[in-house]
Amino acid sequence: MRTNDVILKTVTQLVTFIIIIFSIYVFLSGHHHPGGGFIGGLMTAAAFVLIGLAFDIETVKKIIPIDFKLISATGMLIAVLTGIGSFVFDANFLSHTFDYFHLPLLGETELATAVLFDIGVYLVVIGITLTIIFTIGEDQ
Amino acid sequence: MTGNEIINLLVIVCVLLGTFLSLVTMVGLLRLPDVYSRSHAASKSATLGVMFILIGALLYFYQDYGLDARLILGILFVLITSPVAGHLISRAAYYSGVPLWDKSIRDDLKKVAKKRSSASE
Secondary structure: OOOOOHHHHHHHHHHHHHHHHHHHHHHHHHHOOOOOHHHHHHHHHHHHHHHHHHOOHHHHHHHOOOOHHHHHHHHHHHHHHHHHHHHHOOOOOOOOOEEEEEEOOOEEEEEEOHHHHHHHHHHHHHHHHHHHHHHHHOOO | OOHHHHHHHHHHHHHHHHHHHHHHHHHHHHHOOOHHHHHHHHHHHHHHHHHHHHHHHHHHHHHHHOOOHHHHHHHHHHHHHHHHHHHHHHHHHHHOOOOOOOOOOOOOHHHHHHHHHHHHO
């Protein structure tokens, strides 16, 4: 019997936004402050696990229509490609660089290629966590 | 008094109130008789206690670094989630048959719960 949990569902709809926004903040601030791809990915995965707890796994699969294993594979590919990308500029494997750019709205911004690697880590962590939790969660 | 001193005084008041409310929570957890009144103590006063301490931290760091978005988000998050956690814990306790305190006289949920359990059978 599925119990009637309106309160949990409503709060989940509210809180998920806070968690995901905070995880993106933590992800982007990882270069100069505590944070980074790993913790950001874990928090995003936690938001999806919360949706899975309040609703069910089908809802999460509707939100992310891709196989979770594919997400981690894409992340791994991105991470390796950023490493290989440094060969194009005649540098060692996984060399990173940064520069300051003038962006509209944001002004003087420091853009580092390490962020691209971090995006890979972010996707791997999301994919792996969701795969583990929802494979255990499915009762078949 | 300068503005700095007023902010410091507010920080002291907030943090002390917060720790006092956390202490009240602890006493409530130890002394109250059943799960429901304990979760009442835990979810209410602990929420306010943590929020007071966070507000104190917000004011303290406001002097040097300006408003910290993480602390504001934290205050909002605790305000939203902690009562819901209390609600879910006591509801889970009720439906798994934890008895009420023997001196409690009113149980409005009993009728609804009985009707629902007979409907599901």
